[in-house]
Amino acid sequence: MFNSMKPILALIDILIFAFIASVHFYWAFGGRRLSTLAVPTSNGSQQKPLFTPGPLSTMAVGIGLLCFAWILAVKAGFINSSLLSDSVITYISIGIAIIFFLRAIGEFKYVGFFKKIKQTEFGQMDTRYYSPLCLLISFIILVINYY
Secondary structure (H helix, E strand, O other): OOHHHHHHHHHHHHHHHHHHHHHHHHHHOOOOOOHHHOOOEOOOOOOOEOOOOOHHHHHHHHHHHHHHHHHHHHHOOOOOOOOOOHHHHHHHHHHHHHHHHHHHHOOOOOOOOOOOOOOOHHHHHHHHHHHHHHHHHHHHHHHHHHO
16 A cells, blocks of 8 residues: 555655755754744743754754755655665664654653643644654654565
8 A cells, every 4th residue: 555655755754854954954044933943941931942053053953854855765766876775775764763753752851742841832832743743754764664
């Protein structure tokens, strides 16, 4: 059933990665819209970010997301690459799925489905959008690899 859907599923993940990367590039170059919803905050009346990512680290995340998109494009057969063997591409893509699955589970305090601090703006966005999206990304990658 999933075999005929692999290219479509791969394209969905690739587009998700490209979109999220573009948002990171926007922030890295000084954009601020929605940036307050992207970093976990402490609980309390003065919800302060737990960390403040700089432009270089934000750019690095964007580049990493584009690399993930490239890996999936190679895995799905959209592009050919002689840089890495098929088995290495498979291992890397499974690693990406594990990263996003672990992100969905979270670290049990501020991030993920099992977080304790849910009342912050970030916590609410994470519950509604970020963690389910990470789970979807992980699921799609596993389908692409195993079905």
